[in-house]
Amino acid sequence: MLTLPVSLLALLAERPKLAILTGAGVSAESGVPTFREAQHGLWAQFSPQELATPEAFANNPQRVWDWYRWRRELVQQGQPNAAHHSIAALAVQPSQCALVTQNVDGLLQRAGAVEVTELHGNLWRQRCAKTCGYVETVEQPGAGGPPPCPNCTAQLRPDVVWFGEALPEQALQDAMSAITQADMVIVAGTSNLVYPAASLPLQALKMGKTVVEINPEQTPLSSQADYFIATPASEALPAMQNSWLN
Numbered sequence: 001m002l003t004l005p006v007s008l009l010a011l012l013a014e015r016p017k018l019a020i021l022t023g024a025g026v027s028a029e030s031g032v033p034t035f036r037e038a039q040h041g042l043w044a045q046f047s048p049q050e051l052a053t054p055e056a057f058a059n060n061p062q063r064v065w066d067w068y069r070w071r072r073e074l075v076q077q078g079q080p081n082a083a084h085h086s087i088a089a090l091a092v093q094p095s096q097c098a099l100v101t102q103n104v105d106g107l108l109q110r111a112g113a114v115e116v117t118e119l120h121g122n123l124w125r126q127r128c129a130k131t132c133g134y135v136e137t138v139e140q141p142g143a144g145g146p147p148p149c150p151n152c153t154a155q156l157r158p159d160v161v162w163f164g165e166a167l168p169e170q171a172l173q174d175a176m177s178a179i180t181q182a183d184m185v186i187v188a189g190t191s192n193l194v195y196p197a198a199s200l201p202l203q204a205l206k207m208g209k210t211v212v213e214i215n216p217e218q219t220p221l222s223s224q225a226d227y228f229i230a231t232p233a234s235e236a237l238p239a240m241q242n243s244w245l246n
């Protein structure tokens with residue numbers, strides 16, 4: 001098993017209050033593609049302008065819907081990995097460990113995490129594309145095109161945040177409060193390039209929190225983080241879980 005730096009082990013043994021911020025890399029080992037990795041990232045193969053904007057949905061709802069259905073299928077075929085399981089175990093008491101994710105795949109919840117602040121929405125919810133406020137949860141990828149909204153005349157769209165859209169206000173507030181209340185902030189599997197999520201670790205550093213980054217590759221955060229653990233999340237998080245729980 002991975003050996004963590006001795007000083008980090010000592011900090012973990014004091015059972016600091018944790019906040020964990022995750023990105024797509026945490027689900028990579030479950031077979032869910034990340035966004036920005038050079039060869040197999042989604043944005044290396046697909047155009048975000050054609051698939052992940054409100055304009056794309058208005059111009060071609062079927063194309064957008066098909067792409068999200070394909071992503072639901074990928075997630076459905078995958079299983080939570082060791083990273084998701086460790087995070088869920090760390091967060092059994094949400095008052096001691098808060099979870100904030102940019103991921104829309106629901107894999108943390110499938111691993112048993114109960115309270116997860118979702119900054120970018122969830123693939124398994126769909127909502128009215130206009131303003132009537134209708135939202136529903138689905139369990140299957142679904143067939144056909146975007147269903148009609150049962151409440152008004154619009155169509156349903158995936159309940160995810162698209163480029164050019166604001167993050168849900170409550171989720172952002174909850175994320176800030178998780179960071180503020182934590183002693184240690186663990187940032188796992190994110191390129192730290194998409195704001196405002198990427199500002200959370202920076203705010204944590206300003207507040208004097210210990211910031212631990214887990215990512216096999218360097219990101220803009222790596223040189224500033226207190227600890228940069230250059231390992232897959234499925235190795236680093238179980239090691240951190242062992243030290244924190246024991």
Ligand code: OAD
Pocket residue numbers: 022023024025026028029034035036037041052102103120161162163188189190191192193194214215216217219231232233234
């Ligand atoms: P990115 O694709 O930008 O970054 C994924 C990161 O995960 C990269 O830095 C990889 O090095 C790292 N990584 C890969 N495998 C890993 C592993 N096994 N363990 C740990 N890290 C690993 O994904 P995000 O940062 O999540 O937004 O992207 C942020 C947002 O951009 C997404 O939520 C999405 C996207 O556009 C929306 O859809 C709104």
